[in-house]
Amino acid sequence: MIPLAHDFTGTTVLVFGGGPVGARKARRFAREADVLVVSPVFADGDFGTAELIRAAPDPADVDDWLERAEPALVVAATDDEAVNNAVAAAARGRGILRNRADRAGDREPGSVVVPATVRDDPVIVSIATGGTAPALSKYLRQELEETLSGAGAMATLCGQLRTELKARNVDPRRRHELVTGVVNSPDVWTALRTGTSNCAQVIEDVLDAELPAGGDRQ
Ligand SMILES: C[C@@]1(CC(=O)O)c2cc3[nH]c(cc4nc(cc5[nH]c(cc(n2)[C@H]1CCC(=O)O)[C@@](C)(CC(=O)O)[C@@H]5CCC(=O)O)C(CC(=O)O)=C4CCC(=O)O)c(CCC(=O)O)c3CC(=O)O
Numbered sequence: 159m160i161p162l163a164h165d166f167t168g169t170t171v172l173v174f175g176g177g178p179v180g181a182r183k184a185r186r187f188a189r190e191a192d193v194l195v196v197s198p199v200f201a202d203g204d205f206g207t208a209e210l211i212r213a214a215p216d217p218a219d220v221d222d223w224l225e226r227a228e229p230a231l232v233v234a235a236t237d238d239e240a241v242n243n244a245v246a247a248a249a250r251g252r253g254i255l256r257n258r259a260d261r262a263g264d265r266e267p268g269s270v271v272v273p274a275t276v277r278d279d280p281v282i283v284s285i286a287t288g289g290t291a292p293a294l295s296k297y298l299r300q301e302l303e304e305t306l307s308g309a310g311a312m313a314t315l316c317g318q319l320r321t322e323l324k325a326r327n328v329d330p331r332r333r334h335e336l337v338t339g340v341v342n343s344p345d346v347w348t349a350l351r352t353g354t355s356n357c358a359q360v361i362e363d364v365l366d367a368e369l370p371a372g373g374d375r376q
């Protein structure tokens with residue numbers, strides 16, 4: 159399997175099944191997609207901003223739901239294998255991405271797995287185990303949360319620094335050295351994590367050291 163980052167903004171994600179697993183998937187995709195959850199019963203819990211539709215489609219009805227909703231991705235998260243099979247088959251027939259919550263293997267083209275994810279925007283790290291051990295994905299996600307602390311601020315800082323260096327015509331090789339120096343600086347990491355320094359200050363320090371007296375490098 160090849161991990162990809164997919165932008166679901168402006169699309170619909172259709173989830174079948176309103177149990178804890180359907181809720182978790184709904185929350186995940188509701189970050190950016192319009193999520194519809196179809197289920198006869200909904201678990202107590204957080205479905206994010208998803209729209210909840212009370213219905214219990216038979217396997218034969220599922221394709222009509224896909225036709226109406228025109229989703230970019232369908233999630234099969236019911237406890238009824240026949241319905242989950244119908245969801246996967248209808249999505250396959252329509253060329254729609256599909257995620258089966260009740261399968262670890264036997265994947266086919268167009269079937270996707272939801273990885274455990276740590277975010278410190280704009281940084282995203284995803285973990286999957288080929289379906290063999292989702293509990294391990296969860297464990298590793300929790301471990302990585304600490305490691306990633308400050309990574310979002312570091313990414314933002316590097317982005318701004320690159321823009322500033324380009325605007326000052328610092329040549330590409332030197333730009334790479336300066337940005338790599340910042341990324342590898344324990345002092346900058348500590349400053350970002352503890353809030354003792356901010357992006358603007360670090361950028362100013364780098365620019366002052368690199369371009370004293372305002373002279374641009376070519
Ligand atoms: C294939 C996959 C399909 C998919 O859902 O995309 C899948 C399938 C199945 N999961 C099952 C069980 C559990 N899943 C979790 C948790 C998570 N499962 C997630 C993803 C995936 N699960 C995909 C593979 C990812 C990978 O490759 O690692 C995570 C990462 C993402 C998310 O769901 O958001 C999320 C953690 C999020 C987080 O916390 O960060 C827990 C732990 C818990 O709930 O505390 C358990 C119980 C412990 C255990 O069994 O490990 C079962 C058996 C069901 C049964 O026995 O009935 C199946 C089906 C089967 O195995 O047949």
Ligand SMILES: NC(=O)C1=CN([C@@H]2O[C@H](COP(=O)(O)OP(=O)(O)OC[C@H]3O[C@@H](n4cnc5c(N)ncnc54)[C@H](O)[C@@H]3O)[C@@H](O)[C@H]2O)C=CC1
Pocket residue numbers: 174175176177178179180196197198199200201213214215216235236237238241258259260261292
């Ligand atoms: N991928 C994952 O992370 C995990 C997957 N699972 C699998 O996912 C399935 C769902 O897990 P839970 O949410 O814990 O189960 P659950 O049994 O709590 O919820 C299933 C939901 O599906 C609904 N449902 C039943 N028939 C339906 C229909 N015809 N149309 C729409 N919805 C229907 C039920 O009303 C219920 O809300 C489990 O059966 C299991 O196979 C379980 C744990 C973790």
